[in-house]
Amino acid sequence: MTRDGILACSVSLALAVPLVALGQGTASAATDYQAEDARISQGTVATNHTGYTGSGFVDYTNVKGSYVEFTVDAAFAGTASVALRYANGTATDRPMDLSVNGAVAAPAVSFPATADWNTWATKAVNVTLKAGTNTLRATATTDNGGPNLDRVSLGTPADTQAPTRPGAPSCPDIGEDRLTLAWGASTDDTGVTAYDLYEHGNKLGEAPGTATARTLTGLTPNTTYDLTVIARDAAGNTSPASPVVDCTTRPSSDSTPPTVPGTLRADNVTSSSADLTWGPSTDDRAVVAYDVRSGTTVYKTVTTGTSTTLTGLACDSPYSLDVVARDAAGNVSPPGNTVTFTTNACATDGGVPSSISTLSSGWTIPWGTSWLPDGQSALVTERDDFRVWKLTRNGTRTQVGTVPNAVTTNGEGGLLGVAVDPRWETNHYVYFMHTAAEGNRVVRMTYDGGTLGGYKVLLQGIKKNRYHNGGRLLFGPDGLLYVSTGEAQQPDLAQDRNSLNGKILRMTTDGKPAPGNPFGNYVYSLGHRNPQGLAFDRTGRLWEAEFGNSSKDELNLIKPGANYGWPTCEGTCSVAGMTNPKATWNVSEASPSGIAIVRNVVYMASLRGERLWRVPIEGDTEKVGTPTAYYVGTYGRLRTVTKVPGADQLWLTTTNCDNNGGAADGSDQVFRVTIS
Incomplete structure (x- = not known):
């Protein structure tokens, strides 16, 4: 040298x-x-x-x-x-x-x-x-x-700097079926390339990064739209959502409703379906859809033809249905005749919901539920005020604390899932997922049976946004913690194996990636938009329910390393490398949140669909039977469903007080459902 x-x-x-x-x-x-x-x-x-x-x-x-x-x-x-x-x-x-x-x-x-x-x-x-x-x-x-x-x-360093939050949007021009959405420009170190426009959690469209306005068309007259804007740069970094603006389209100049639909008939009634036919309606402009209803609850919307097979009906149950016609202006015809029938007897395999009663009332957005090891009481979180309660089997509830550092997103963020450590009697650990200033966190606290204490961050770096925060926590049979995370309104994150967003994560109780994870990090599965419900079946397999965007909601069987498609696929598709769901629904019929499994049957709580779906698993195969729905429109937005330990029962919560339900604080309930 x-x-x-x-x-x-x-x-x-x-x-x-x-x-x-x-x-x-x-x-x-x-x-x-x-x-x-x-x-x-x-x-x-x-x-x-x-x-x-x-x-x-x-x-x-x-x-x-x-x-x-x-x-x-x-x-x-x-x-x-x-x-x-x-x-x-x-x-x-x-x-x-x-x-x-x-x-x-x-x-x-x-x-x-x-x-x-x-x-x-x-x-x-x-x-x-x-x-x-x-x-x-x-x-x-x-x-x-x-x-x-x-x-x-x-x-070269990756561009990790997100654009700034767009300025407050407004609607300077509003018509019957369109409106112009304008917003303040965002800034970025490398330049804004696009703006994504959202109505609640669903993307309506986008505009180029040079624009600060876009006209949205195909809207319904006299309807309020809750609109936000998100900026995006070339690297795919997205800004926080803009402030919200509510814009209401003008009433239509067309005030003439369609005529009454012709005679409605029900044929070929089974335990879960019925064939419906009716005579056509007429309109001075055009009939755009028919709604099959029970009272004010819409069971199905038909846009083509005057017949349909109504599926998802509960077995051995009476139904009274009618049909109304709608035109593009939102005018609704008088209802036609009412048809009444009772579905056939229930199959005995797996049981069905036989009764429902109110266990506890006075809640405001109860979000997560986790049973304590004694099986006599559970911890329940409230999303927007960050409170944690103990709720007993007889309906007595006691506040045990709040989770510090939690914040809301004026959407779906806040205090979300809760999971009690299976070894709680020796370590007194309880785990929460919540939104914080910098993003979403998984944290651990202690619970002495009466009060929450301590606070330890186990995992940070999960991006947040107004919507799509995921949030469910569940311990698996392996003693590891499973975490559902949304893609934070940044769809490409769902396909990035190095991102924590749009995933099911699996981790140890001290916050480390679980040994044996498929990619050597926290990621267990990927390609998720906004995963919500998690439940293990009798063979130890993990099932998951997921919000779709505008087409299909999903029930998935989760396998390590599998890719569930978003944003390439929504629902079933034939793209190589993507794993298809086991069941899908139109978003108006589901928008699923929590799931639970009782006697080899998946029960799925639905928000927008306002119903509890029953989905039987066919033995120990990967197939499911015909989904059927219960309590359609009866109790409003259903959020979380949890099996009661040692009993064929469920706890079912509503979240009618959220920004989509609009009910007064304290209006939500916890129900007890018996399966027989």
């Missing part, structure tokens, strides 16, 4: 090769910087070994403090991967400090022996760069000097 002074040269850019960026943001190319073109202190350029790239390599002097310094450029600030290609033909480790802009970023990085001086290895280190020019120095920390250094490959 030589003992020369400083050789100074300008750094040259060589071959660019692909490198996956760290964290969120786009993938970046790695730029190779040859060591022989860098600033060298107490070393020399050599060519006396083989396998190097460029015109040579740097042979460090055998002294402490010898270094090679590179000048590198970064398009913007962030974390970058530095890969140093080296050879060490001795048995002695030759550690080096890696410094950025004069400060040690990675001390005493090990460069152990390679097979010989002609065998090259790569050591990768993450460093933080500033935007613009940076110096990167590799300095020997022992008298043995550094290894032979061939080159440094630098990955």
